[in-house]
Amino acid sequence: MGLRFTNSQSDVFTGREAPPIHYLLKIQSFNSLSRSCLEKYSSDTFDVGDYKWRLKIYPRGNKDRGGQGHISIFLTLANTSSLPVGWELHAMFNFFVYDQHRDKYFSLPDNQVRRFHVMKTEWGEAKFVELQVFNDSSNGYLIDDACVFGAEVYVLKMTRKAxxxxxxxxxxxxxxxxxxxxxxxxxxxxxxxxxxxxxxxxxxxxxxxxxxxxxxxxxxxxxxxxxxxxxxxxxxxxxxxxxxxxxxxxxxxxxxxxxxxxxxxxxxxxxxxxxxxxxxxxxxxxxxxxxxxxxxxxxxxxxxxxxxxxx
CATH class of the missing domain: 2.60.210.10 (Apoptosis, Tumor Necrosis Factor Receptor Associated Protein 2; Chain A)
Structure with a gap:
């Protein structure tokens, strides 16, 4: 088995052996995090394309965005106060979850270009993985209460001509x-x-x-x-x-x-x-x-x- 998505999403997922090149987040006690009062966990910042980013994980789903019954995952542009007035950037990104049985990282391909600006500093997947699938150890995503998520980010250089x-x-x-x-x-x-x-x-x-x-x-x-x-x-x-x-x-x-x-x-x-x-x-x-x-x-x-x- 691999990732399983809701009917509103594509059933196509991809798996690979190479880990995400930009960031990995390993959670040792996922159930403790899920039962805690923390609605989300924000990672440390990581650098891609001269910008700083964070990975946000909602272990019980982001309910405000319809993520009940799922793990929600988001990419946030950090330290935006240091950016010039009127800034904006365009980026493509993928989120990953590690299948520990098969030693593969699975992602839902998106390949859409997202626009980050002062009014929109975060993009992600409210329904990234169904919790029922994720919690079933036979699927390999949560083993001994440990799991791994990851992200790759590609910032597009603005060289557009019209x-x-x-x-x-x-x-x-x-x-x-x-x-x-x-x-x-x-x-x-x-x-x-x-x-x-x-x-x-x-x-x-x-x-x-x-x-x-x-x-x-x-x-x-x-x-x-x-x-x-x-x-x-x-x-x-x-x-x-x-x-x-x-x-x-x-x-x-x-x-x-x-x-x-x-x-x-x-x-x-x-x-x-x-x-x-x-x-x-x-x-x-x-x-x-x-x-x-x-x-x-x-x-x-x-x-x-x-x-x-x-x-």
Whole structure:
């Protein structure tokens, strides 16, 4: 047998051989404690996460919280007077009881994050173990009037970030066409089109005619670039962009293109592809993409919304 819970709790419990890593409380004369006038026993303080804690045991149950017929167990944050004004912390914890027959520590998994603050310094289980089960020595929890409880506490470091997505009722789309001639005269590593405006922000096409990174020497690398001066502070733009090389033989022919959805922001002002179009494909006279040493590129930019961030 293991821990047995009321119908309002899960029947799932876990047992392990390793003792709780933060605190153990051994009670040598549990029945004497239960018969005494003490409603509860508060342990000495123990340190976890730069905070001091206590374990509280109610041997006859915390009646104010509906714990009759059970052992109640609570975790209390101690010495809160030394904490700064407006303090709060979040923690996860587990309580344990030792099965002396099987040499295992059993707990009721919770894994919920609890918020401790000036108005709530204590969390716990009013119905941790049924007294009928606990007092039955065959279950191993109370042997020779001795028992062991324990606790593990995990304080969550507050590194939360938040963001707010604001979507446009109607996405804002714009198309810009860039004619590059003569393409064979492009000797520099990088070239950029003129600025164009979509959704109140300035954009331009950036190409590396001889490739960049993995595209070096074998491809044209192509990017969409955002002018940071048109970007509000702590804001990212949710954008779908398509960069195309147009078919110059058939106005309605199939262009060569690449489409992606990205967040443009201060850390990512340009997105694109290193191996956008192979040089072999571009220079193939049977292909319609480089005609009379002219290449026509197009950028289609759709702004869906903005994301504002805050720590």
């Amino acid at each position: 963001e707010c997505l604001s979507t446009l009722e109607k996405p804002n789309t714009g198309i810009y066409t860039w004619t590059i001639k003569p393409f064979s005269a492009l000797t520099l590593d990088r070239y950029e089109s003129q600025w164009f405006v979509v959704g109140g922000h300035r954009w331009r096409i950036r190409i590396y005619p001889h490739g960049l990174g993995e595209g070096k020497g074998n491809s044209v690398s192509a990017y969409l670039s955002l002018d940071e001066s048109t970007l509000p502070p702590d804001t990212r733009l949710v954008v779908r962009s398509t960069i195309r090389v147009l078919d110059q033989n058939e106005p309605k022919g199939d262009p060569f293109e690449d489409t992606y959805v990205r967040h443009f922001g201060a850390s990512f002002l340009a997105w694109g592809v290193e191996k956008f179009m192979s040089l072999a494909k571009l220079n193939d006279p049977k292909q319609p993409y480089l005609v009379e040493d002219t290449c026509v590129m197009e950028a289609e930019v759709t702004l869906f919304g903005t994301v504002s961030t805050a720590s």
